[in-house]
Amino acid sequence: xxxxxxxxxxxxxxxxxxxxxxxxxxxxxxxxxxxxxxxxxxxxxxxxxxxxxxxxxxxxxxxxxxxxxxxxxxxxxxxxxxxxxxxxxxxxxxxxxxxxxxxxxxxxxxxxxxxxxxxxxxxxxxxxxxxxxxxxxxxxxxxxxxxxxxxxxxxxxxxxxxxxxxxxxxxxxxxxxxxxxxxxxxxxxxxxxxxxxxxxxxxxxxxxxxxxxxxxxxxxxxxxxxxxxxxxxxxxxxxxxxxxxxxxxxxxxxxxxxxxxxxxxxxxxxxxxxxxxxxxxxxxxxxxxxxxxxxxxxxxxxxxxxxxxxxxxxxxx
Numbered sequence: 125x126x127x128x129x130x131x132x133x134x135x136x137x138x139x140x141x142x143x144x145x146x147x148x149x150x151x152x153x154x155x156x157x158x159x160x161x162x163x164x165x166x167x168x169x170x171x172x173x174x175x176x177x178x179x180x181x182x183x184x185x186x187x188x189x190x191x192x193x194x195x196x197x198x199x200x201x202x203x204x205x206x207x208x209x210x211x212x213x214x215x216x217x218x219x220x221x222x223x224x225x226x227x228x229x230x231x232x233x234x235x236x237x238x239x240x241x242x243x244x245x246x247x248x249x250x251x252x253x254x255x256x257x258x259x260x261x262x263x264x265x266x267x268x269x270x271x272x273x274x275x276x277x278x279x280x281x282x283x284x285x286x287x288x289x290x291x292x293x294x295x296x297x298x299x300x301x302x303x304x305x306x307x308x309x310x311x312x313x314x315x316x317x318x319x320x321x322x323x324x325x326x327x328x329x330x331x332x333x334x335x336x337x338x339x340x341x342x343x344x345x346x347x348x349x350x351x352x353x354x355x356x357x358x359x360x361x362x363x364x365x366x367x368x369x370x371x372x373x374x375x376x377x378x379x380x381x382x383x384x385x386x387x388x389x390x391x392x393x394x395x396x397x398x399x400x401x402x403x404x405x406x407x408x409x410x411x412x413x414x415x416x417x418x419x420x421x422x423x424x425x426x427x428x429x430x431x432x433x434x435x436x437x438x439x440x441x
Contacts, residue, residue, distance in 0.1 A: 201263075310377070
């Protein structure tokens with residue numbers, strides 16, 4: 125199968141390109157950033173809204189699109205919402221309008237986010253508690269509505285995956301050095317003997333820190349191919365959580381990281397970041413029930429080990 129992967133130079137995009145290549149698919153990557161990996165057959169260094177992207181994609185006769193490209197920093201979105209609406213909604217609509225004009229009609233797997241959910245102290249299910257607390261979550265929710273219309277009106281089968289906290293690495297591909305993700309920050313602190321700032325220490329959780337649902341990046345990427353099989357068998361529009369229902373606090377994650385790596389990381393308390401929920405955990409039952417998908421890699425120790433192994437490999441720790 126020929127797959128267009130937008131955001132192919134990003135964290136999840138890099139792992140997805142590698143996995144797709146290993147599965148024997150032809151990968152056409154697109155990103156505004158130059159790729160640091162070689163897991164693609166053709167790379168388009170361009171903004172997804174540019175006409176050339178759809179032209180080259182249809183020229184390569186792509187069968188499916190994995191749409192990951194987006195601006196994705198929650199805190200940044202509270203300071204500059206216009207960027208998030210422009211990049212996440214405007215560019216997405218432009219890309220798929222261009223593809224439709226080229227006569228393309230394949231399936232889409234869209235990277236949405238758990239940030240579409242409002243505050244809750246219970247695991248989130250797909251049809252409840254849609255109340256994005258920031259511009260990032262709101263832009264992704266609007267994209268979900270766009271893809272729903274795209275299926276109803278243009279018959280483009282789509283699955284929107286609401287990622288919870290993606291973490292870990294896959295061999296030689298992992299997160300980026302400037303990532304704001306918590307596990308990457310722990311790796312950075314461990315290597316550089318810098319303090320790790322824990323944003324929120326008096327929150328209404330068991331230990332006062334944020335609680336998150338960590339899912340291994342490889343499980344996220346495997347889920348894309350399970351989703352493709354579902355759309356081929358039963359085309360439609362679907363929304364699924366990708367998570368484990370196993371909430372881990374930031375303090376617990378930091379403690380476990382120190383235990384697993386043997387590194388002495390100094391933890392400092394800091395104020396909560398704007399737009400950050402104190403509890404964000406998935407109920408992943410629906411996707412597992414519909415497809416039989418199994419999370420084979422998302423044990424928290426495995427996530428930490430894979431992330432640290434990649435970081436040491438890439439940064440000579």
